[in-house]
């Protein structure tokens with residue numbers, strides 16, 4: 513050890529046997545599924561250790577590997593912090609280093625579940641339609657080289673093909689990303705991919721592989737160097753794999769598994785027959801306003817969600833969006849009180865311990881807008897209402913992807929379509945022209961919605977206001993705050 517540097521966190525308990533492979537071992541997975549699984553195994557046992565697979569970078573392996581999968585989860589509540597060590601992860605593979613090892617791990621008979629937190633873009637789908645994007649570069653590659661995949665659909669199909677060929681039962685595919693009907697969406701993508709290489713395999717997947725839907729919820733900002741330093745100060749060890757999260761967690765799961773599952777219910781997971789209503793509530797109420805605060809907050813110069821909602825105009829924005837535009841489109845899930853749900857959301861956003869950057873949430877808007885904002889817009893228009901607040905959010909996203917902020921500084925736009933969006937925005941000089949060009953991006957806006965003159969007029973009007981007076985004044989004007 514170098515003088516002054518604390519020792520690295522070390523594993524304290526023996527590794528459990530691996531029963532799950534997880535694709536996408538980022539902060540959210542660690543703060544969520546890894547904890548639920550650790551709690552389930554602590555209460556009920558079971559061989560449900562998780563082999564984590566990073567599809568892109570070696571970061572997760574470099575963080576978790578030297579700690580044999582152990583990491584610290586720090587709960588940050590209004591009352592203070594509470595750290596615990598989580599030991600449900602058994603190892604980390606880096607897929608590009610050895611795709612064959614990943615397929616072999618997924619095809620291991622001890623593995624009953626393959627779970628995913630790969631973010632929206634990891635599904636390689638068309639956000640506007642939910643179908644596999646056959647011209648996505650990774651899909652083009654994987655269809656040409658099915659044994660050396662790069663994408664999540666490619667790995668799932670390769671491993672399922674291996675199991676089928678060996679006469680083994682399939683695993684359950686458990687998607688834990690913020691997408692509508694996420695199980696159904698993942699199933700459609702996997703089957704589309706399989707059909708392109710082997711129609712019999714596609715039929716076997718359709719008949720035998722469960723894809724339960726889930727709703728996942730826990731606010732988990734990206735870990736920063738400052739978080740790692742603060743943990744080292746507080747606990748006396750170094751843990752670059754640590755995660756910071758809010759106290760709240762909610763996991764709603766459709767109980768449809770091929771070959772067993774951890775007793776996640778002991779940790780509070782809700783097993784229900786119909787997840788859809790929960791998912792719609794969460795995507796539209798939470799993620800919808802999160803994205804609203806991200807774009808409108810970022811443009812106004814706010815760094816974090818807590819900072820943004822400390823401005824009364826932005827708290828009023830959330831209330832008005834929920835009450836006037838979002839809740840009228842949301843069916844009440846069993847056991848939920850929608851007004852209480854939204855009130856609790858604002859408290860969660862206000863949590864001073866959580867530094868969730870507007871820039872982080874603004875990322876990948878092209879993949880997020882359809883299910884967070886545009887579905888609500890479509891339902892409101894169909895009911896004869898023009899959702900002017902959500903039109904303002906769409907306009908703020910358009911300003912954001914234009915790439916220049918209100919002070920004239922460049923915005924670091926992270927989005928798989930960043931180049932195309934920037935080009936669309938730059939293709940016209942007037943607000944009308946820019947809005948029309950961006951509404952023409954069919955990966956995001958389905959053509960029927962984009963052609964709605966009420967939407968076009970609402971977004972254009974909001975864009976003019978944003979460009980003329982800035983985001984803060986426009987939000988204050990809209991809310992009357």
Ligand code: CS2
Pocket residue numbers: 690728729730731732798799802803872873874880
């Ligand atoms: C956020 C979500 O980054 C984002 O886009 O809206 O990650 C959000 O924090 C989670 O869905 C909360 O469960």
